[in-house]
Amino acid sequence: MFSLIRSMWLVFLHMFHKRETYQYPEEKAPLPARWRGRIALTRDPDGGERCVGCYLCAAACPVDCISLQATEDPDGRRYPAFFRINFSRCIFCGFCEEACPTYAIQLLPDFEMAEYNRQNLVYEKEHLLINSQGKYPGYNYYKVAGMAIGGKDKGEANQEEPPVDIKSLLP
Amino acid sequence: MQATAINYWWVIGGVLFTLLNTAAGLIWLERRMLALWQDRYGPNRAGPFGLFIVLADTLKLFFKEDWIPPFADKVVFVFAPAIVVASVLMSFTVIPFAPNILVADLNIGLLFFLAMSSLGVYSIVLGGWASNNKYALLGAMRGASQMISYEVFMGLALMGVVLLSGSFNLREIVEAQKGMWNIVPQFLGFVIFLIAGVAETHRLPFDIPEAESELVAGFHAEYSGMKFGMFFIGEYLGVTLVSAMVVALYFGGWMGPAFLPGVVWFILKTFVFISLFILMRAAMPRPRYDQLMEYGWKVLFPLSLLNLLVTAAIILIMKEA
Numbered sequence: 001m002f003s004l005i006r007s008m009w010l011v012f013l014h015m016f017h018k019r020e021t022y023q024y025p026e027e028k029a030p031l032p033a034r035w036r037g038r039i040a041l042t043r044d045p046d047g048g049e050r051c052v053g054c055y056l057c058a059a060a061c062p063v064d065c066i067s068l069q070a071t072e073d074p075d076g077r078r079y080p081a082f083f084r085i086n087f088s089r090c091i092f093c094g095f096c097e098e099a100c101p102t103y104a105i106q107l108l109p110d111f112e113m114a115e116y117n118r119q120n121l122v123y124e125k126e127h128l129l130i131n132s133q134g135k136y137p138g139y140n141y142y143k144v145a146g147m148a149i150g151g152k153d154k155g156e157a158n159q160e161e162p163p164v165d166i167k168s169l170l171p
Numbered sequence: 172m173q174a175t176a177i178n179y180w181w182v183i184g185g186v187l188f189t190l191l192n193t194a195a196g197l198i199w200l201e202r203r204m205l206a207l208w209q210d211r212y213g214p215n216r217a218g219p220f221g222l223f224i225v226l227a228d229t230l231k232l233f234f235k236e237d238w239i240p241p242f243a244d245k246v247v248f249v250f251a252p253a254i255v256v257a258s259v260l261m262s263f264t265v266i267p268f269a270p271n272i273l274v275a276d277l278n279i280g281l282l283f284f285l286a287m288s289s290l291g292v293y294s295i296v297l298g299g300w301a302s303n304n305k306y307a308l309l310g311a312m313r314g315a316s317q318m319i320s321y322e323v324f325m326g327l328a329l330m331g332v333v334l335l336s337g338s339f340n341l342r343e344i345v346e347a348q349k350g351m352w353n354i355v356p357q358f359l360g361f362v363i364f365l366i367a368g369v370a371e372t373h374r375l376p377f378d379i380p381e382a383e384s385e386l387v388a389g390f391h392a393e394y395s396g397m398k399f400g401m402f403f404i405g406e407y408l409g410v411t412l413v414s415a416m417v418v419a420l421y422f423g424g425w426m427g428p429a430f431l432p433g434v435v436w437f438i439l440k441t442f443v444f445i446s447l448f449i450l451m452r453a454a455m456p457r458p459r460y461d462q463l464m465e466y467g468w469k470v471l472f473p474l475s476l477l478n479l480l481v482t483a484a485i486i487l488i489m490k491e492a
Contacts, residue, residue: 004455011454014208021212 033135035109036094039085041125042106042134049129050104050141052078057096057105065089066096075150077142083125088118102141106134183274190263194407195225201407201449208453229400237396240302247301252391252398254294255405259412262287266415267342269425269433280341281333284416285326288371292318294405299390310389313460317370317377320467324475325367331360331482332420345424352423356485359478361421363471368413370467372406374448376455377463414444 022029031037041051053070065086072078096105115121133139148154155162199214199222206213214221239245265280267273277283292315299311333339335356336347344353354361370377391402418424418440425433458466 008450008454011208012450014210017210019206019212020210023212 031109031111033109035111036092036097036107038108038110038113039087039090039092039096039123039128040106040108040130040132040134041083041104041128042130042132042136044140044142045133045138046140047131048077048142049079050102050139051080051083052102052104052141053080054078054101056099056101060095060099062093062095063089063091076147077149080125083128085123085128086121087113087123088121103134103136103139104141106136108134182272186263186268186272186274187260190260190408190411191404193411194404195229197407197410197445198228198403199225200445201452204446204449205453208450232397232400235396237398240304240393242303243393244301244303247297248393249398251294251298251301252394252401252405254297255291256401256408258287258290258294259405259408261290262412263408263415265341266412266419267345267424268415268437270342272434273342276342277340279339281329281339281344284341285322285329288325288412289318289322291371291405291409294402295390298394298402302390302393304393306387307390307392310392314373314390317373317463317467320464321367321370321377321471324363324467324472325371327472327475327479328360328363328367329420330479331357334479334482334486341419345419345426348423348426352421352426354421357421357478357482359474360482361417363475363478364420365413365417366471368417369448369451370463372409372413374406374410375452376457378457410445410448411441414441414448417444 041049044050051068053068055068055070058064058066058068066084068080068083070078071081092107094107097107100106113121142149142152142157144158146154146157146160202224203213203221205211214224217223217227239248262284264274265277265283295314295318296311299307299309299314302308332344332353335353336344338344338347391399394402415437418437422440425437427433427436427439431439
């Protein structure tokens with residue numbers, strides 16, 4: 001009985017507490033930097049696409065809402081011909097971001113993507129690509145990978161030694 | 172009948188109008204108060220302070236599909252929600268809001284109130300029965316047993332007041348409190364009546380029939396649209412009724428310092444008790460069903476008998492002296 005009275009009194013005292021509501025449309029709640037919201041494809045520091053079309057994100061996706069098709073440009077860089085995410089299926093689990101080997105696909109702290117038409121929730125590549133490096137500034141996949149593309153041969157990447165000449169006996 | 176300065180029909184119309192608007196306004200009030208005690212804002216967008224939320228709710232209830240289940244007992248199903256509102260509104264006829272504002276100056280006002288609140292059981296039982304599904308029936312059964320058992324000592328708790336004032340007439344009961352409000356000599360009775368009243372109106376912490384975690388929604392699981400709205404309004408009217416009764420019986424009705432008219436005092440006191448109801452809702456956990464019944468029969472019932480006994484004894488001793 002006493003505890004009931006006490007709890008009523010304590011609840012009554014809440015009248016004088018500060019209210020914790022964010023008046024949403026005018027006042028946005030602060031989202032942490034790692035908040036998993038809208039998905040975006042990021043770019044290199046020099047403006048090239050990071051995505052190399054390896055399909056790992058589509059394989060990791062638990063609801064299969066990512067579909068893409070990889071192609072190569074004349075330089076030998078792979079990039080997705082189309083990249084489609086159906087956000088009406090997406091559950092924002094971030095597995096695609098974890099699976100991505102080139103930090104291309106990233107989840108950003110933004111959730112305001114409601115639509116009146118379900119078809120508008122299917123984002124194509126032009127909606128997904130952003131002119132930003134996202135959460136990993138300065139990272140350039142082709143600068144650290146040992147792959148030969150136009151303008152960069154094998155062994156020219158960062159922290160990479162030139163390939164061993166297998167025709168010579170010298171160490 | 173006493174000479175009323177105000178035309179009779181004006182009183183009836185005014186009381187009805189005020190009550191129905193109060194019941195609707197309580198929806199807003201309750202949401203705002205709960206928000207206040209839970210560090211939130213509650214409805215604050217629609218109109219000033221979110222007052223239009225009531226209008227929006229009402230419109231929504233009117234435009235919702237009023238679906239009657241094909242397996243329901245149609246006549247009883249439609250009839251049940253009306254009984255709550257009707258019985259509660261009938262009870263309001265005997266409440267004296269001010270010396271000259273009361274609908275019926277019945278000599279048996281208290282008994283009438285108890286009888287009408289007993290009739291409220293019918294709506295719950297019939298609603299649950301006519302819905303023809305097991306959850307609704309279970310909810311109705313619980314609600315009915317709760318109401319009936321709590322009504323027993325609700326009446327007994329009120330007998331102390333009747334002993335003190337020597338009348339069942341509510342106006343005379345209020346006038347008998349000129350010297351001292353009944354809350355002082357009848358504190359135990361007041362507490363018991365308050366608890367019984369909360370149980371009577373199915374408010375938290377005694378909202379067992381609507382235990383949405385166990386039963387779908389209790390006795391009104393199959394109701395929709397304005398029929399559900401009737402149950403809803405009935406509940407809020409019941410809250411208002413019990414608050415008004417507490418004020419009339421224990422807190423001196425319209426009595427108060429003369430710088431405000433009597434009606435205003437009555438409304439203010441009633442509002443305080445409505446707020447107390449909402450505070451209870453914000454603060455208390457819901458007891459288990461068997462605990463509820465045990466508490467009623469094994470604790471409150473003997474207490475109310477004891478209260479009656481002691482009150483009667485003291486009155487006799489005072490008469491001797």
